[in-house]
Amino acid sequence: MKYIDEFRDGALASRIAVAIAAEADPGRSYNLMEFCGGHTHAISRYGVSDLLPAPVRMIHGPGCPVCVLPIGRVDLAIGLALEQRAIVCTYGDCLRVPASNQLSLQKAKARGGDVRMIYSPADALKVAQAHPDREVVFFAIGFETTTPPTALVIKEAARLGLANFSVLCNHVLTPAAITNILESPEVRELGTLPLDGFIGPAHVSTVIGSRPYEFFAEEYRKPVVIAGFEPLDVMQAILMLVRQINEGRAEVENEFTRAVTRDGNLKAQALVSEVFELRRTFEWRGLGMVPYSALRIRAAYAGFDAERRFALETRSVADNKACECGAILRGVKHPRDCKVFGTVCTPENPIGSCMVSSEGACAAYYSYGRFREIAVVAAE
């Protein structure tokens, strides 16, 4: 495939690997968090960890949209499908997220709920137009990448005067989550989570630009390298982080210059702020309540806000006690530290959300990396 293969070239990868191994100081450690699930997926799928020398350790961050979705929000969507008999449209990844009472949107569908997988929010709008007699709710999730398309369909629904379409908004913000990790006791006091640098998100940064990360580099003295989602991007970013750490620098560098600028996509930003406003606080699975970390629909578009339209109240529901997703999402624990990993909790029967999406740390490790420490019973 033209254009993509160049970023997956094994020969180039081994050259960067040689450079990383030569420059990484064996006497110290480089604990690098890739914030984004897209990077987690690339690292696992292409076996990037195999190319890294011992001192470089990758820590999976919380940037997986379905992993941080709290149970209470999925419960709301299930309620809309099963009790309000609304058509609930959502992205494929959301369907298997475990919710209360051993349900998920997929299981709600099997119980007669009208749940539809869509590829684009515009498809949800089409569903609403095709079923004027039914309530159609788009269960919107994701970071800054997926927010502008949601804003667009809300504006389009307003323009069309659609009376049966609304959005259950769960859009969350990357910088708030990074702050939450950097402020966590594990990083600041206990020292149980050594963090030497971040690989910054690819697609998120095309929207918000590289500027928001400057605060982290400056205030917390953590180098950030924004990288694309191809495996060579990740390798190059790791090399750049190793160099910053060796030189004692803490800057925002941009490896993904082919798509990311300092200011980002101003048009998308304007669109988002026209339709959405900050929530005072929002629950993240694993991180708990995080202040100013999510968006809600502005009053001007209240008619398209499913929370207002159906008077929804989010209940906070605790994760299964044995599930370590919280600690894993914060980078404090590794999937293999979790007692239920690979036994009760598998991609077929996820207990925690990290096991659902292939971007989740547990699912990525289960599906691609397990053979490294073989203590897991293979699926029969």
Place this chain on the structure above:
Amino acid sequence: MSTVRPGYVRPLDLRHGRVDMSHGSGGRAMAQLVEQLFAAAFDNEWLAQRNDQALLPRPEGRIVMSTDCHVVSPLFFPGGDIGCLSVHGTINDVAMSGARPLWLAAGFILEEGFPLADLQRIVASMASAARAAGVPIVTGDTKVVEAGKGDGVFITTTGVGVVAPGLEISGDRARPGDRIIVSGTVGDHGMAVMSQRESLAFGTDLVSDTAALHGLVAAMVDAVPEVRALRDPTRGGLATTLNEIAGQSGVGMTIDEAAVPVLPQVEAACEFLGLDPLYVANEGKLVAIVPAAHAERLLEVMREHPLGRRAALIGEVIADAHHFVQMRTRFGGRRIVDWLAGDQLPRIC
């Protein structure tokens, strides 16, 4: 003077007619549908007996039997349709034992309201696939369900075949050191079908690889009767088939990503939908496990056959108590190629 007037039956309206409940009721309408549509298309000596069963001669050797249900959506896709697919699918399942397929049976579940023109197209496609394969459809059945209770048409086919003496081909016979061969590019069928799905429809020149593989299998086992295992990687794709064989044989496998043939269009479509071609369905490909000493000869024979031109050696069987299928990535790393969990779902961002 009494006269018996010859009865007149209005022929089926194959242009505008639709399936209705009477076509499954056991009455004249059903008899007419069977006569004019199915029997006319499949026409062979066993169907001509017009019994509820086919009376067949006893074949020499060990008999294999397999059945396969077909529920594809859309019913017509580039390179084929549910009709030829239902013939190829079962012939292939029978052939993967090394058998020569002899006969097929077909069951149809039709949905009320289904256009007869579409049904005729599907039946014609089945008939020509069966004829081309030399495997007649010798018996069958039709039922009609109410509108809304089916998806147009579901087809179940059952196949019977016979295995030549000396062949021992089974999914539990892979041994460490054996080589793994795939007969051609993977993912073509799944992506061709997906390109036609209403919500996805993307422009592509991809066509399904649907084909009957018994000819290729016959050539393979003639030349290399030592073949240990054969399987067609349909649902779940190559990755699933390898995991099945690894589990059945109690071995591990290691494959080389760069060696797995994938068409650039398939790779591009997968990329764009966030899917992995290793998990995408095929309908005209097979995986062969063969002792290392015979791998080269088998590859040669396969490449001489039109359905095996792009056959490739992709890896080997290893000893592994965990039965993992591992892959050397093109990037230079290693990873597991695991069972698929649920459906392959596109990622979000």
